[in-house]
Amino acid sequence: MDKKWFTISVYSENNVGLLNRISGIFLKRHVNIESLNVSKSEIDNVSKFTVVNFITEETAHKIVGQIERQVEVIKAFYHTDEETIYQESALFKIASDLLFDERQIQNIIKESNAQIVTVAREFFVLAKTGRRGEIDEMHQLLKPFGIMQFVRSGRIAVSKAEMPITALLNEFQEH
Amino acid sequence: METTREKKTEQSKTNTIKISGAEAIIHCLLAEGVDLIYGYPGGAIMPVYDELYKFQDKLTHILTRHEQGATHAAQGFARVTGKVGVAMATSGPGATNLVTGLADAQIDSTPMICITGQVPRHLLGSDAFQETDIIGISTPVTKWNYQITHAAEIPEIIAKAFYIAKSGRPGPVLIDITKNAQFEEFDFSYKPCTRIRSYNPVPKPDVKAIDIAASLINAAKKPFIVYGQGVILGQAEEQLKALVEKAGIPAAWTILGLSAMDTEHPLNVGMVGMHGNYGPNVLTNECDLLIAIGMRFDDRVTGSLETYAKQAKIIHFEIDPAEINKNVKVDIGVLGNAKETLELLLPKVKENSHEEWHNLFKEKHEIEFDTVIKNDLFPNKSGLTMGEVIEEINLASKNKAVIVTDVGQHQMVACRYAKFNQTKSNITSGGLGTMGFALPAAIGAKMGAMDREVVAIIGDGGYQMTIQELGVIFQHQVPVKIVVLNNDHLGMVRQWQELFFEKRYASTVMVNPDFVKIAEGYHIKSKRVSERNDLKATIQEMMASKEPYFLEVKVEKEDNVFPMIPSGASVSDIRLK
Numbered sequence: 001m002d003k004k005w006f007t008i009s010v011y012s013e014n015n016v017g018l019l020n021r022i023s024g025i026f027l028k029r030h031v032n033i034e035s036l037n038v039s040k041s042e043i044d045n046v047s048k049f050t051v052v053n054f055i056t057e058e059t060a061h062k063i064v065g066q067i068e069r070q071v072e073v074i075k076a077f078y079h080t081d082e083e084t085i086y087q088e089s090a091l092f093k094i095a096s097d098l099l100f101d102e103r104q105i106q107n108i109i110k111e112s113n114a115q116i117v118t119v120a121r122e123f124f125v126l127a128k129t130g131r132r133g134e135i136d137e138m139h140q141l142l143k144p145f146g147i148m149q150f151v152r153s154g155r156i157a158v159s160k161a162e163m164p165i166t167a168l169l170n171e172f173q174e175h
Numbered sequence: 176m177e178t179t180r181e182k183k184t185e186q187s188k189t190n191t192i193k194i195s196g197a198e199a200i201i202h203c204l205l206a207e208g209v210d211l212i213y214g215y216p217g218g219a220i221m222p223v224y225d226e227l228y229k230f231q232d233k234l235t236h237i238l239t240r241h242e243q244g245a246t247h248a249a250q251g252f253a254r255v256t257g258k259v260g261v262a263m264a265t266s267g268p269g270a271t272n273l274v275t276g277l278a279d280a281q282i283d284s285t286p287m288i289c290i291t292g293q294v295p296r297h298l299l300g301s302d303a304f305q306e307t308d309i310i311g312i313s314t315p316v317t318k319w320n321y322q323i324t325h326a327a328e329i330p331e332i333i334a335k336a337f338y339i340a341k342s343g344r345p346g347p348v349l350i351d352i353t354k355n356a357q358f359e360e361f362d363f364s365y366k367p368c369t370r371i372r373s374y375n376p377v378p379k380p381d382v383k384a385i386d387i388a389a390s391l392i393n394a395a396k397k398p399f400i401v402y403g404q405g406v407i408l409g410q411a412e413e414q415l416k417a418l419v420e421k422a423g424i425p426a427a428w429t430i431l432g433l434s435a436m437d438t439e440h441p442l443n444v445g446m447v448g449m450h451g452n453y454g455p456n457v458l459t460n461e462c463d464l465l466i467a468i469g470m471r472f473d474d475r476v477t478g479s480l481e482t483y484a485k486q487a488k489i490i491h492f493e494i495d496p497a498e499i500n501k502n503v504k505v506d507i508g509v510l511g512n513a514k515e516t517l518e519l520l521l522p523k524v525k526e527n528s529h530e531e532w533h534n535l536f537k538e539k540h541e542i543e544f545d546t547v548i549k550n551d552l553f554p555n556k557s558g559l560t561m562g563e564v565i566e567e568i569n570l571a572s573k574n575k576a577v578i579v580t581d582v583g584q585h586q587m588v589a590c591r592y593a594k595f596n597q598t599k600s601n602i603t604s605g606g607l608g609t610m611g612f613a614l615p616a617a618i619g620a621k622m623g624a625m626d627r628e629v630v631a632i633i634g635d636g637g638y639q640m641t642i643q644e645l646g647v648i649f650q651h652q653v654p655v656k657i658v659v660l661n662n663d664h665l666g667m668v669r670q671w672q673e674l675f676f677e678k679r680y681a682s683t684v685m686v687n688p689d690f691v692k693i694a695e696g697y698h699i700k701s702k703r704v705s706e707r708n709d710l711k712a713t714i715q716e717m718m719a720s721k722e723p724y725f726l727e728v729k730v731e732k733e734d735n736v737f738p739m740i741p742s743g744a745s746v747s748d749i750r751l752k
Contacts, residue, residue: 012373071318072319
């Protein structure tokens with residue numbers, strides 16, 4: 001079975017140690033996590049893990065099963081890139097004088113739809129949101145001028161299909 | 176006004192009392208019906224031990240000689256009773272010594288709770304004396320774990336711990352309690368936990384899946400059941416027997432399924448797996464329907480997955496959704512507690528006998544009997560075999576004993592030849608293969624079933640891993656029977672070296688002490704047998720003894736366990752010699 005990019009979404013309680021428990025399942029199978037994001041979800045007091053991996057569907061299926069087995073996990077899903085809408089964010093810190101000395105940088109900013117977050121005497125900060133490839137491309141373009149700092153977030157994603165967590169929680173309430 | 180206030184005071188009297196966290200822990204354990212725990216004290220758990228001292232008439236604490244012994248004793252207790260076993264230890268090394276037992280309980284689905292002391296909250300993360308991150312360490316080997324840093328959390332967390340440990344697919348839970356939380360006082364009240372919103376321990380049986388399973392069973396010409404511990408944990412022994420008898424299906428056990436069904440039942444055809452019986456293994460690859468009940472297709476059961484039961488349709492009765500299609504792709508998974516699902520299945524299954532198919536198992540048994548079993552049980556060489564010792568124990572116990580085994584050759588021999596007519600009677604470390612398991616597990620098993628005979632069968636290697644627990648047997652006069660099958664080798668590893676490493680016996684020859692003298696040092700009645708003529712009478716004497724009894728049997732040094740599926744080979748390529 002071919003490896004593909006899979007986005008694993010985990011809805012869980014917001015408890016100390018759960019990140020360790022979930023990441024341990026990837027560790028146990030010797031799977032490297034490509035990107036990880038933890039945030040609140042659409043439901044109050046329910047956390048959402050978004051984990052991206054380059055794995056076979058079979059592995060994705062088994063990992064999701066073993067994640068769901070954890071007591072504090074409500075439900076987990078896996079999706080291919082085609083089945084999700086996903087983005088990442090990046091920040092570039094660049095020396096301020098370049099903004100004036102290198103005309104090309106202004107063009108890069110315009111063409112890439114990046115935002116200038118702040119301009120200070122010493123540096124300015126660019127924010128770019130998009131797919132991994134777009135951010136990588138911008139990184140390549142800016143690299144020759146010198147990047148003081150760079151950081152990229154984990155992937156955040158929503159699935160095109162429904163992830164019926166609310167129904168699941170309601171069902172629990174009714175019991 | 177006056178009445179309301181009176182009412183309130185009364186309410187607080189009945190529902191809450193101000194006590195320390197340490198005392199609260201004892202009340203929680205008592206509320207969960209615990210009257211026996213195993214453990215080892217130390218700095219960070221001393222407030223709890225101080226309360227144990229005060230409550231010793233209600234809650235017995237057994238001081239094991241090592242924390243690992245406490246976990247295995249708790250496991251032995253849990254496996255024989257079906258209740259949650261409880262072990263306790265201090266922080267740091269006390270806590271890390273629990274890890275093997277936790278891992279063992281995790282992989283063998285044993286309900287156990289470990290309570291550890293921890294440094295005070297304000298010292299967490301500071302590398303304080305005897306501080307270790309036991310939550311981080313135990314996460315992969317626990318079903319759930321939690322660190323309590325305030326006394327007020329104690330009742331809810333301990334209630335949750337018991338619920339999680341025993342419900343659904345059982346497992347170990349570790350609760351780490353900082354010392355400040357043990358001292359703190361709070362208003363105590365206890366309510367057992369009955370559900371957790373993120374946790375669905377027993378999936379509801381799917382009637383459609385059961386219908387499909389029934390139609391596959393009714394259409395099968397050569398159906399074959401492999402049952403595991405899920406039958407015992409789900410209390411589905413009667414339902415399994417009813418299914419086997421109604422549909423006339425030969426059934427084989429996995430190592431942990433053993434004793435779920437009477438070993439003498441004519442349709443109970445033996446053990447599957449690496450050292451299982453010839454027929455059940457070979458015919459796994461000839462059946463047309465494989466019905467797996469409460470088992471998880473461990474690699475020691477399946478051998479090579481590429482050639483495992485490829486010709487057969489497969490039904491998997493299982494409580495844990497993550498196990499379905501994990502190792503073996505199945506045609507239909509039936510989720511749920513085995514008792515419930517089998518009960519729904521039974522009326523839909525037609526009566527059958529499958530005589531011809533069953534005869535194939537008998538034929539294979541005859542082949543195995545002539546080449547292996549005969550020589551194991553009725554040897555005509557001078558050296559004693561492990562098999563004949565087990566057979567004598569069967570005869571002396573009338574198949575009624577609880578047999579606790581360690582790991583290695585003696586374990587495989589015991590699980591092949593020990594006979595059982597009661598469930599929850601085979602206690603062994605199956606999944607993890609923990610040498611040193613048997614002696615402490617036998618202590619727990621005996622204390623959980625004082626009315627039953629408990630026989631620990633141990634190799635000379637594993638025995639020395641937890642031999643210090645003889646101290647518990649001596650101190651509390653726990654009347655277990657300890658049989659060490661001594662071949663002066665790490666026998667199973669030696670067997671592999673002989674077969675697969677050209678007899679390079681690297682570190683498998685044991686230079687052993689005088690085991691009888693060691694037992695005598697603990698004032699345990701002990702004997703050594705090296706001659707066949709003495710075996711029967713000594714085993715009868717041991718079984719008749721009302722006291723703890725140690726028996727060393729000097730067995731043949733270089734015997735091998737057969738049949739054997741070499742690692743990674745197909746079940747049908749099982750070797751008889």
